[in-house]
Amino acid sequence: MEFKNRWLRFVYSQRLAFNIFRSEPWLDVVRHFRELSGPVNVLWPSENEIADIETVVRMANDVAADLAEVRARFYVTGATIMSDGRKSRDARPIVNFLQVVGGSRGVFDDFPSRRVNAICTDSASTYVAATNMLQGPEQRPEDRRITWLPCAVHVCNKMLSDIRCLSSWSKDIIVRGRVVVRFIKDHGATLHIFRRESTQMGLIYPCETSFASVFAMMERLLAMRSAERTVDDDSCGPWDHSVRQLARWVWWQVRHGPWWDSMSILVHIMEPVYDMLRRLDRGGLHMSRVVQWTQDVTREVAQEVRTLPADSAHFIVKKVQARCAHMLEPAHAAAHHLCSSRRDLRYYEGVVNDCDASLVREVEVYILLQIGFNVANPEYETACAQLGDFHIRRGGIASGGRDGDREAQRCTGDVETYEARCWWSKWGQCTPQLQVIALRVMYMRTCSFPEERNWVVHKGVQTK
Structure with a gap:
């Protein structure tokens, strides 16, 4: 049974045509293995079994079960949807992101928008317009919360x-x-x-x-x-x-x-x-x-x-x-401000310079986007208060004590964002509103470079 499942998963994942398994060369392979002498006989699935819709559905359910652990993280961290624009030689867009946004409702129905933390695209000319469309008042609140990143x-x-x-x-x-x-x-x-x-x-x-x-x-x-x-x-x-x-x-x-x-x-x-x-x-x-x-x-x-x-x-x-x-974008400011190694009194006490004050305002804008677009919302006020406590190290956010401070010092260099995620997972439970925002923003992707690289390799446009 294990062999059959692995074989079926291979066939479906490689998108092999079902009529291949009715061809004479394939039947010769089956007969060859059937005639081999030995204690173990290879029993290939028949063409009817491979093409049966019940088999396809069963294998799809098995794959979904295998991915359940990966999907579970998306409820907490969210996933970033990455897209790569295309332009013709005369700079005309081939992929219309405004049309893509218009059809995004179907995508979000299949992959719930509560699991999406951001949409990252290289279409600099249209991503702002797409953002405005997605965050319009006629859109669902869970869709308006999604951030578009260049x-x-x-x-x-x-x-x-x-x-x-x-x-x-x-x-x-x-x-x-x-x-x-x-x-x-x-x-x-x-x-x-x-x-x-x-x-x-x-x-x-x-x-x-x-x-x-x-x-x-x-x-x-x-x-x-x-x-x-x-x-x-x-x-x-x-x-x-x-x-x-x-x-x-x-x-x-x-x-x-x-x-x-x-x-x-x-x-x-x-x-x-x-x-x-x-x-x-x-x-x-x-x-x-x-x-x-x-x-x-x-x-x-x-x-x-x-x-x-x-x-x-x-x-x-x-x-x-x-x-x-x-x-x-405000999401970048939030990630910068919520890194535990950057906690500092200068953001909230004494004379705050214009740069730091602007950074705090951007973070509050992002919190407002995530909480519900209403500054009078008690959850928004609570999250902003928790943000101040996080930097002043006051109240529940300071429960980590010396251990939390010691682990915060690891949030530097190439592992900064990773260590910041770990810090919030371990020490952020006492501020649940801010913890949810911090974990989602720390798991956002900053670029759609994998898609751009795949396209360059596929088209073979780089000459060495």
């Missing part, structure tokens, strides 16, 4: 694109780099000489779907500068007339010091944003760190652009600040 990876790519579009200076650096890489990779003689000098790494040609690959191209060019200088115009032999002029240009370009210096400056400006992309690619469950990362990116980019003219530096800083503001 994909953090997509926003970072937009930041890199903004820096690239700074001026003809940055565009020229990138275009020249693409030409050099393409020439070396497309011509066997130059590629052979290059690989002879560099056996560990190769050049990267950027793909058109992710601007982060342009940074990777320039970073690799700088790392392999000495190997590229070995590409000699004479050692490659006589060039065909059609590429002779381009070959001489590439030979001159890789020895042109000012171009390398300019590329180094551009890479240093982009590097803080690319570092954030690297961090986001480590699982996507980093809600409590996004606010701090955006602050770090803005500060580091502002430091790196000091070498540029004042107007260009101002343009880049303003663009980065605008993208960071677009990335952040």
